[in-house]
Amino acid sequence: MITVVVPRMNANDESCTIQQFHCLNGQAVRSGDLLATVETSKATIDIESEADGYFLALVRESADVRIGDNIACLFETLEELHAFRETAAGAPARHDSAGYKLSHQARDFAELHRFSPEELRSLNKKLIKLDDLEELLRRKGEKQAERIALSKNQKQVSRTVTASYATIPRAFLLMKVYCDDMLRELQLLGEKLEEFVGFGEVLPVMLVPLLEEFPFMFGSFQKDESFLPAVKVNVGVTVDAGAGLYIPVLKHADLLRVERAVEAMTEYKFKALRNSFEEADLLDGVITVSLNTNPDVVGVLPIIVPGQTAMISVGAVMKELVLADGAVAERRYIHLGLAYDHRVVNGHYAVRFLTRIKEKMEQFRAAL
Structure with missing residues (x-):
């Protein structure tokens, strides 16, 4: 297995966004093929394959990742790829030490609206989803002005x-x-x-x-x-x-x-x-x-x-x-x-x- 990592593209950026994957999971690729396009605060960068293999993305498109993170893998055979996916799917879910786990969307939403751990525990759920937090926000009757997200630049x-x-x-x-x-x-x-x-x-x-x-x-x-x-x-x-x-x-x-x-x-x-x-x-x-x-x-x-x-x-x-x-x-x-x-x-x-x-x-x- 060969990992595909986000390269350092300049002296300032420590993270970037996956703009697009150019391969489907399980697709055969050759060395030099275009695998992904990532976006920094200043420019877009193409990531090419360094070897032949079968492609598997490890993160979703539009995800924010850090420089050096693994974003995909290349496997020598399809059997090796399928075995990897089965192993990953069978891994037990890791719960937060607070007793709950947040989905990716829920985590972003919780950070945006600054829900306290006490508020999250009050939902009495092992896995908290975006719908749960939207309902919690409605019940809070939040009066604060909506936050404005800063651009990547x-x-x-x-x-x-x-x-x-x-x-x-x-x-x-x-x-x-x-x-x-x-x-x-x-x-x-x-x-x-x-x-x-x-x-x-x-x-x-x-x-x-x-x-x-x-x-x-x-x-x-x-x-x-x-x-x-x-x-x-x-x-x-x-x-x-x-x-x-x-x-x-x-x-x-x-x-x-x-x-x-x-x-x-x-x-x-x-x-x-x-x-x-x-x-x-x-x-x-x-x-x-x-x-x-x-x-x-x-x-x-x-x-x-x-x-x-x-x-x-x-x-x-x-x-x-x-x-x-x-x-x-x-x-x-x-x-x-x-x-x-x-x-x-x-x-x-x-x-x-x-x-x-x-x-x-x-x-x-x-x-x-």
């Missing part, structure tokens, strides 16, 4: 944020950056390329030359208290088109020419709208840019993605009045933030890094 955001706050001692720096010249150049560049060009398209390009000067901003803190620097600058950029937050990664090759970076970001925005990211789109980032440019957003304190050292945040374009040659004039600026891993980077280093970005933005034409 938002659950993954929750896990990433929790891991960041729990494991990365971060510091934060905020700078004022004047951007009139940059905004004019971005508009001209957008007209030339016939695409929208904003901070998310060009700021990653401006980071590439800084790798050699500021290596500690591009890499990750290691368990042995060393630092692993990045070889290439792959920049994650936050994208939220209303279907959830994603951080697709602009690869180093895309950042060598601003035209290619604009093209790649346009493609990522369409993928965000359609929720059609591939796993490779979201991997290998070494630093991240958080875009928060909605009107009146003064500044944002971003997290640091686990496995990275820093995240840069961009706030909304603001305006102020200044005296220019004795006359009142309007000037535009943004707040540029930097959250950095204080185990690796100290304040002086962070100030130098953010100052270099500020200089590039305020002298944008020369920087490009």
Whole structure:
């Protein structure tokens, strides 16, 4: 017997959902045949057979499983498969230590509505089914508002944020950056390329030359208290088109020419709208840019993605009045933030890094 396990598909997801099995129980399969499709918070992954055999699913479709769980088996013969099923069917049911057992649907329903053990025992049943709990809920006359389930994508955001706050001692720096010249150049560049060009398209390009000067901003803190620097600058950029937050990664090759970076970001925005990211789109980032440019957003304190050292945040374009040659004039600026891993980077280093970005933005034409 060969077990089929859920492989690790990225650094963040610890669980996934069985979207579909592509084989019937008892069906003969060959090495390389498609067995199942699983869905993570970010993408769908196909699992192929590693050997010839007869297929048997161990979980149902739509089930949530953890990375490393057995979801199916392959048997050399049908006789071996049937013997396995008979043995499993004859195994005695395991009752909960509380004196009852919940069906899969009932367990999910009980967790959703927070039934206490006392309430469940009050049913006086060895096996509690969904119908029993629905009746119990009706009798309780529950007045609470119905809970709203979080999307898989938002659950993954929750896990990433929790891991960041729990494991990365971060510091934060905020700078004022004047951007009139940059905004004019971005508009001209957008007209030339016939695409929208904003901070998310060009700021990653401006980071590439800084790798050699500021290596500690591009890499990750290691368990042995060393630092692993990045070889290439792959920049994650936050994208939220209303279907959830994603951080697709602009690869180093895309950042060598601003035209290619604009093209790649346009493609990522369409993928965000359609929720059609591939796993490779979201991997290998070494630093991240958080875009928060909605009107009146003064500044944002971003997290640091686990496995990275820093995240840069961009706030909304603001305006102020200044005296220019004795006359009142309007000037535009943004707040540029930097959250950095204080185990690796100290304040002086962070100030130098953010100052270099500020200089590039305020002298944008020369920087490009």
